[in-house]
Amino acid sequence: MATLQALKQRHLRTLSDDLDLSETDSNALFRDSKRIHSPTKVHSSFSPIKTVLRAWGLFVGFMALLVLITYQIHYTLPTPVHEPSNPVTGQVQFSEANVRKVVRHLSEDIGYRVVGTEQELETKKYLIKELMQLKDDARIARLRKQDEAAVAAAAAGTAKERQTDLAWPNFDMWVQVGDGSHRFDFMSKVVMKMYTNMTNIIVRLSCGPECDQNSVLLNSHYDTTLGSPGAVDDALGVGVMMEIIRVMSQRPAATKNSIVFLFNGGEESLQDASHSFITAHELKDQVRAVVNLEACGTTGPEILFQANSRAMIDAYGTVPYPHGTVLANDLFATGLILSDTDFRQFVDHGNLTGLDMAVYKNSYLYHTHLDLDSYMEAGLPQHMGENTLALATYLTEKADLVGLEPTTSIVFFDVFGQFFVSYSWSTALRMHLVVGGFALLSMVTGASRPSFRATVSIFISFLAALVLPNFSVILLQSLGKPMQWFSHEWLSCLLFGPTALAGMFLVQYLFHDKKASTGANELSTLSAVQAFYTICLGLASYTGFASSYVFALYSFSSTISLFFNQRRVSEAKKDGLEATRVDYAAYFVGALMPTAYFSFVCFSLLDIFIPLTGRIGVDAPVDHIVAVLTGFITFVFCPPVLAFAHRFGATMLKKMVIFLLVAHVAILFTTSVFISPYNELHPKRVFAQHLRNLTSGESMMYIAHADPGPFYDSYVSDLEELFSTKSVFRSPGNNPGDWNAIYPFNQFLESYVIDTTPYIKSQTLNQTIANSIRPLTDYIHQSPRLVAEKVSYNSETGYRQLTVLCTHPGHIWTVASFDAHLVSWSLSSSEPFPRPSHYVIRHVGGHISDGWRLDLEYKAASIDDKLTIELTAMETEGFGRDEERELVGSGDIGVMRKILANRPPWVALTYFGTTVSRFQL
Numbered sequence: 001m002a003t004l005q006a007l008k009q010r011h012l013r014t015l016s017d018d019l020d021l022s023e024t025d026s027n028a029l030f031r032d033s034k035r036i037h038s039p040t041k042v043h044s045s046f047s048p049i050k051t052v053l054r055a056w057g058l059f060v061g062f063m064a065l066l067v068l069i070t071y072q073i074h075y076t077l078p079t080p081v082h083e084p085s086n087p088v089t090g091q092v093q094f095s096e097a098n099v100r101k102v103v104r105h106l107s108e109d110i111g112y113r114v115v116g117t118e119q120e121l122e123t124k125k126y127l128i129k130e131l132m133q134l135k136d137d138a139r140i141a142r143l144r145k146q147d148e149a150a151v152a153a154a155a156a157g158t159a160k161e162r163q164t165d166l167a168w169p170n171f172d173m174w175v176q177v178g179d180g181s182h183r184f185d186f187m188s189k190v191v192m193k194m195y196t197n198m199t200n201i202i203v204r205l206s207c208g209p210e211c212d213q214n215s216v217l218l219n220s221h222y223d224t225t226l227g228s229p230g231a232v233d234d235a236l237g238v239g240v241m242m243e244i245i246r247v248m249s250q251r252p253a254a255t256k257n258s259i260v261f262l263f264n265g266g267e268e269s270l271q272d273a274s275h276s277f278i279t280a281h282e283l284k285d286q287v288r289a290v291v292n293l294e295a296c297g298t299t300g301p302e303i304l305f306q307a308n309s310r311a312m313i314d315a316y317g318t319v320p321y322p323h324g325t326v327l328a329n330d331l332f333a334t335g336l337i338l339s340d341t342d343f344r345q346f347v348d349h350g351n352l353t354g355l356d357m358a359v360y361k362n363s364y365l366y367h368t369h370l371d372l373d374s375y376m377e378a379g380l381p382q383h384m385g386e387n388t389l390a391l392a393t394y395l396t397e398k399a400d401l402v403g404l405e406p407t408t409s410i411v412f413f414d415v416f417g418q419f420f421v422s423y424s425w426s427t428a429l430r431m432h433l434v435v436g437g438f439a440l441l442s443m444v445t446g447a448s449r450p451s452f453r454a455t456v457s458i459f460i461s462f463l464a465a466l467v468l469p470n471f472s473v474i475l476l477q478s479l480g481k482p483m484q485w486f487s488h489e490w491l492s493c494l495l496f497g498p499t500a501l502a503g504m505f506l507v508q509y510l511f512h513d514k515k516a517s518t519g520a521n522e523l524s525t526l527s528a529v530q531a532f533y534t535i536c537l538g539l540a541s542y543t544g545f546a547s548s549y550v551f552a553l554y555s556f557s558s559t560i561s562l563f564f565n566q567r568r569v570s571e572a573k574k575d576g577l578e579a580t581r582v583d584y585a586a587y588f589v590g591a592l593m594p595t596a597y598f599s600f601v602c603f604s605l606l607d608i609f610i611p612l613t614g615r616i617g618v619d620a621p622v623d624h625i626v627a628v629l630t631g632f633i634t635f636v637f638c639p640p641v642l643a644f645a646h647r648f649g650a651t652m653l654k655k656m657v658i659f660l661l662v663a664h665v666a667i668l669f670t671t672s673v674f675i676s677p678y679n680e681l682h683p684k685r686v687f688a689q690h691l692r693n694l695t696s697g698e699s700m701m702y703i704a705h706a707d708p709g710p711f712y713d714s715y716v717s718d719l720e721e722l723f724s725t726k727s728v729f730r731s732p733g734n735n736p737g738d739w740n741a742i743y744p745f746n747q748f749l750e751s752y753v754i755d756t757t758p759y760i761k762s763q764t765l766n767q768t769i770a771n772s773i774r775p776l777t778d779y780i781h782q783s784p785r786l787v788a789e790k791v792s793y794n795s796e797t798g799y800r801q802l803t804v805l806c807t808h809p810g811h812i813w814t815v816a817s818f819d820a821h822l823v824s825w826s827l828s829s830s831e832p833f834p835r836p837s838h839y840v841i842r843h844v845g846g847h848i849s850d851g852w853r854l855d856l857e858y859k860a861a862s863i864d865d866k867l868t869i870e871l872t873a874m875e876t877e878g879f880g881r882d883e884e885r886e887l888v889g890s891g892d893i894g895v896m897r898k899i900l901a902n903r904p905p906w907v908a909l910t911y912f913g914t915t916v917s918r919f920q921l
Contacts, residue, residue, distance in 0.1 A: 052648050055584070062588055063595055063638055070599040073416050075300060077379025078321065078386065084246070092141075092250045094243055094389050099381040102130070102239035104373045106222065107231035113224045115198075115269045116812030117876055121847040123222050127201050127263055128175065130242060135171045138249035142168045169205040169253035174283075176200040177846070178276040182349075183830040186270075186340060189744035192827060192839065194854070195272040197846035199265040202283065205248050205396075206258030214402060215258045215283065216395040217290040217352070218244070218388070219274065219342055221267030226742070227910030231373045232359055232380075233366060237293035238263060240385045244392055254396035260287060267342050269813070269844040274342035278350040288401035290346045290354035291391055293384065296339060299377040300361030300607065301417065302384045305332050306343055308406045309353030311399065313422045316355055316412075318394045319387040322420035324357075325413040326546045327601065333408075337612065353404045355391070359384065360604075363611040364682045368908035375681075411546050416600055428549065432541045435552045439534045439559045443527075447566040448559070454521075454528035457511035461504040461642060462532070465635040468503030469496035469627035472668065481672045482623055483709040486614060487682040488675070489606040495671065496630035498664035504635065505645050505657045512650040519581030523565075526582060526590070526643035530558035533639065550601075554594050554639055561590030561640065582643065590640040602633055615685055615706045617748030618732075622708060676906070677709050683908035684709060687749060688899050689739065690756065694783055694917040697775025699756045701895065702738060703727070704749035715907065716752045722902055723759045727752040740815045740872040741914045743840050756895050763893045779887040780915065784808035784873040786816070788921035793863035799823055800860035802921060804869070806843070807851045810885075811873035811915070814852070816841045818869040826855035866920045875913040885913055 080096035106113065106123060113119045177199050184191045201222075206212050220237025224230030241261050248259070260283055264273035278284050289312055295302075304324025307313045316324065331337065343356040359380060365371050395401070409425035423431075442448035472495060476484055485492040513521055533554040540548030568583035609629055613622040645653055678684045689702040703719060705711045720727050730738055730751040739746030761770045769779060784806065791802045808814050817840045822832035832839075843852050858867065875885050884896050896911055903909050 048652075052652060055647065059587060059591075059641075059644060063591060066592070066596045067599045070416065070596055071603065073418075074600055074603045076417075077301060077377065078382045080378055080382050092247050094247055094382070094385045096379070096381040096385065098243050098246070099236070099239035099385060100373060100376075102242055103231050103235045103376065103381075106235040106238065107229040107371070107373055111229050112227070113222060113230060114226060114812070115223050115266045115272075115844050116847055116849060118847060120199075120223060120265065124175075124199055124201065124265065127222060127238070127242075131173060131201065131203055131245070134242065134246050134249060135173065137246070138168075138171055141250040167252050169249055170208060171249055172204040172206075174200075174202040174281070176202060176277065176281050178280050180272070180276050180279065181827045181829045182272075182275045182279075182345075184270045187744050187747065189747065190840075191270065191744055192829070192841045193270050193272060193275075194827070194841060194843040194852055195266065195269070195276070195845065196843070196852060197849045198272050198276050198844070199846050200273050200277050200281070201263040201265070202277070202281065203245055203261040203263075204258055204283065205245065205253070205261075207253040207255050211254070211256065211258040211396075212286055214256075214288050215260045215286045216392070216399075216401060217260045217262055217287045217346070217354075218293070218392060219262040219264060219290060219346070220293040221264045221273065221342065223265050223268050223273075225268040225367050225910075226912055227369060227908070228367050228371045229369065231371050232298045232376050233295040233371060234267070234293065236295055236359065236376065236381060236384065240293060240381060240388055243385055244389050247389060248392065248396075254393070256398065257288075257396045257401050258286075259392055259396050264342065265846065266844065270842065271340070271342050271345050272844055274345040275349060278346055278352075284350060287350065287352065289395065289399075289404055290343070290350075290352045291388065291395075292341055292343045292346070292354065292356045293388065294341045294343075294356065294358035295360075296358055296366045297360045297363040297607070297611075298365050298371065298375045299380065300359070301380070302357045302359045302387070303328055303604065304355055304357050304412075305329060305360070306341075306356035307354075307410070307412065308347065308408065309404050310407060310410050310422075310424065311401075311404050312353055312355050313410050313412050315391055315394050315399055317420040317422060319390045319420070321383050321387055321417060322414040323417050324420070325601070326411055327413070327550070328604070329408075329412075330545070330547045331608075337608070347406075351406075353406050357384070357387070361607045363607075364614070365908075366611070367615075367910075368683060368685070370681070370683070370908065408546065409544070411549050413549065416596075425544070425546065428546070429541060432537055432548065432552055435556050435559075436534055436537065439530055439555055442530070442559050442562050445566070447562040448527040448530055449523055450527035450531040451524045453511060453513065454524040455531050457507055457525070458528045458532040458642065460511075461507040462635055464503030464507050465500040465631040466628050467631070468499045469631045470624055472496055472499050472664065473623040473627050475668060476623065476672070479672055480710075481677075483613065483677040483707065484671055484675065485626060486610065486677040486707075486709065487679050489610040491671065491675065492606070492610060492626050492630045493633065494667055495664075496627045497634050498660045498667065500631040500634035502657050502660035502664065503631075504642060505653055505660065508642055508645050509650060509653045509657060512646060512653060514650065517581070518646060518649050521646040522643050523581035525646055526558070526565075526586075526640060527562060529639045529642055530555060530562060533558060550597075553597060554636070557590055557593045558639060561586050564589045582647075587640045587644050591638050594636070595638045598633075598636055602637070605629070605633065611682075613707060614709075615748070617706060618708050618750045619748075620708065678906040680905040683906050684711070684715075686711075686715065686907050686909050687739070687742075688896065688909055688911040689741065690895055690911075690913040691738075692777050692780060692913075692915050694777045694780065694915055697777050699760065699776045701754040701756050701899070702730070702751045703754065704739065704751040706748050712752065715904065718902070718904075719752075719754060719899070722898065723754050723756065725754050725756075725758055727754045729753075737817060737870060737872075737916075740817055740840070740870070740916075741813060741874045741912065743815055743817075743842065759895065760887070760893055764887075769887065776887055777915075782809045783915055784811055784814060784871055784917065786869055786871055786917075786919040786921060788867075791863070793860065798859055798861075799857050800863060800865060800867075801855070801857045802867070804854045804856060804921060805851065806853070806871065808873045809850045810876055812845065812849075812876050813874040814843045815872040816843070816854075816869050817872075818867055820856075820867060821859040822856060823859065824855075824857040826853075869919050869921060870916065871919060872914055872916050875915070 082097040084095050085092050113123045179196045181194045184193050221234045222238050266273035301323040305328040346352045411428045412422035414420050537551035565583050565586035685706045687704045787805050789803045793800045821836040
């Protein structure tokens with residue numbers, strides 16, 4: 001019997017060598033072979049492919065299970081509440097149904113609420129009416145509860161006095177209409193903003209004068225951008241605030257701080273209304289902190305993505321559904337996210353600390369005609385509402401709002417949306433020292449054995465993961481398939497993940513030590529992974545990178561895995577078995593925390609970045625950006641996988657590289673045939689501007705796009721056929737003023753221009769216009785005008801002074817651009833540049849605002865050295881309604897309506913009409 005056992009063991013060792021298996025797999029085979037009576041049965045039961053597939057299948061299945069669980073947690077929203085009060089307790093409660101009533105009315109009944117339009121005025125009237133109704137409802141509810149209390153007291157035979165009005169919140173309301181100016185730096189451009197008749201609606205709930213000295217501000221905006229009805233951005237925020245007012249006004253008043261609700265009427269016009277409030281309203285000096293409600297998506301939970309004080313971050317820890325991380329805070333601070341919110345005005349001009357929260361998932365519909373209530377996910381208003389109500393309750397009842405200090409030295413994150421963690425940077429450093437010391441201890445005790453060779457291989461594998469997917473981009477672009485991943489966030493992982501993984505494994509194959517056993521290769525690589533993340537932790541801690549807590553998690557998990565492995569190896573030796581260097585279960589231990597946590601974070605990364613690529617400009621290398629992002633995701637998704645790749649030896653590692661590359665090519669060609677980058681719910685953003693140049697006499701339709709995906713062949717060529725006119729390409733670099741109406745966003749657009757004069761002449765019933773040789777712009781009445789008044793010249797200083805008066809009846813969003821060496825102006829927000837510069841001054845006015853004035857003083861050669869100003873003015877027609885400004889006497893032609901009627905379902909169109917003129921003043 002002993003001889004037979006020896007033969008079996010020698011046979012299995014031979015098989016292990018042939019398969020290049022690790023020692024654990026050899027031991028597993030040896031243990032299982034006790035049930036086998038002949039060597040031939042061993043061969044038939046344990047083939048190389050079965051062994052590899054079994055090991056990889058279990059490990060990949062484990063990771064897939066983690067992804068599925070975290071996916072379910074990540075995207076689960078609370079059940080919507082429909083009743084305004086709890087049917088059991090009778091207590092007033094937050095109701096999603098009430099929020100949706102507001103959202104539907106604003107986005108569907110009123111529609112596009114662009115500053116300066118009739119819809120903006122209609123929105124203001126609606127909000128004032130509804131808020132006055134809420135005030136009246138609060139009074140009635142208070143009286144009813146007081147009567148109920150009195151009846152209960154009488155029935156009990158007591159002499160309790162009626163509750164006084166002081167037990168209930170005061171409901172104060174203001175409507176602010178203001179003028180002002182501010183400098184707005186955005187996307188490497190400087191815009192000087194002027195605004196007139198900008199409206200804010202303000203409500204304050206408080207317990208009286210003792211509470212009013214310290215207030216928390218809750219902000220949202222009721223205006224919309226061009227081309228969008230703004231259901232989630234930001235009618236949702238408005239509806240949430242109105243529902244919180246209803247709830248808080250019908251319950252006893254908080255006794256510590258008051259709360260101010262700001263319904264601001266001009267965020268999309270570059271944050272004019274919030275600037276007006278924080279610089280001019282009578283309550284501005286009482287506000288100590290701010291909570292801003294925003295949106296750039298339509299689904300999923302809202303995220304805390306900006307926070308700048310410890311007290312406010314701690315306050316966020318009281319919400320029932322926390323979702324926020326300093327990772328988002330750090331990411332937003334880099335400027336990579338091309339967006340901004342009113343939070344900037346409150347911080348810059350009010351020196352406030354606070355929280356900036358936004359809905360961000362499915363931002364394909366953000367700022368498009370599809371931002372509708374029907375696409376807002378069920379449970380989203382409840383999620384944002386209950387979180388915001390919890391914040392409002394805590395900040396008014398318990399928080400100390402005096403002396404809040406701005407800081408970025410805070411680490412915070414949610415743990416799978418279940419609870420919230422925050423601590424100071426000094427605490428983080430101490431924790432990082434402990435994690436680093438723990439890793440060092442594993443090396444001292446021999447649990448971790450990183451070799452220089454293996455450690456270098458990890459760094460090179462990281463670089464390979466970032467670089468190799470870019471070759472896939474080259475292949476896709478050679479096939480004429482840019483942005484192939486755009487319509488599905490997960491598709492980027494499918495397209496670029498295999499090449500990233502192949503690159504990582506190829507490096508490991510090249511660095512595989514042929515002189516060492518597979519177990520030794522595994523252990524040194526797993527130890528090197530630990531060393532890699534520990535080094536990253538040290539560097540991030542040294543630079544003060546708050547998001548370094550992620551590196552701490554990865555380093556700690558790797559160390560735990562190595563200690564676990566050391567214990568398993570010791571137990572195996574006690575059993576008298578030949579022990580492997582890395583136990584199979586150690587990989588599961590090492591993958592559990594990093595893979596689960598990063599899966600949760602990864603959903604957010606993809607949800608933010610993939611839709612963002614559709615609006616960051618035609619010159620942005622979005623395919624390469626997504627390829628690098630996917631490579632990064634692949635590398636950090638499961639740290640132990642690099643060590644696991646060595647488990648079956650160099651030969652099997654080489655085969656896996658080949659398999660991944662073949663699979664990648666198959667996936668790439670399959671998706672190229674069957675998947676389009678755009679569809680109705682993942683549209684391409686297109687901009688249409690019917691521009692009438694009053695100086696040159698041209699009438700032109702500008703068609704532009706904001707991403708490098710397919711455009712001319714798929715859309716512009718159809719428009720050429722529609723108008724029977726060939727388009728002309730216009731690059732943004734050579735024609736920077738083409739889209740001044742939406743400056744500074746115009747820098748991301750490139751245009752194709754179609755002359756609309758032939759179409760208008762062929763369609764009009766007015767033969768005078770049809771046969772006229774005069775420019776069609778001569779038939780435009782009430783065009784914007786600039787005139788100069790109070791012109792003077794100081795020969796001693798060489799300064800020329802003038803007052804510029806602008807009139808623009810029926811137009812909004814005027815933009816004046818000019819070149820000059822200004823020495824002074826009437827804008828109080830900032831000083832002119834100290835050198836000759838190009839200036840862009842945008843003016844926005846609430847309904848109705850038909851003019852503005854500006855005093856200028858600049859260096860000039862003489863009094864006749866006039867200033868050349870180009871004025872672009874946006875027409876008020878359109879914006880979601882079937883209206884269009886026609887030439888006087890031309891009849892109903894509808895150039896823009898023709899484009900809208902022929903818009904493909906995969907195009908999201910932002911459209912407007914403009915006039916452009918040059919004036920010598």
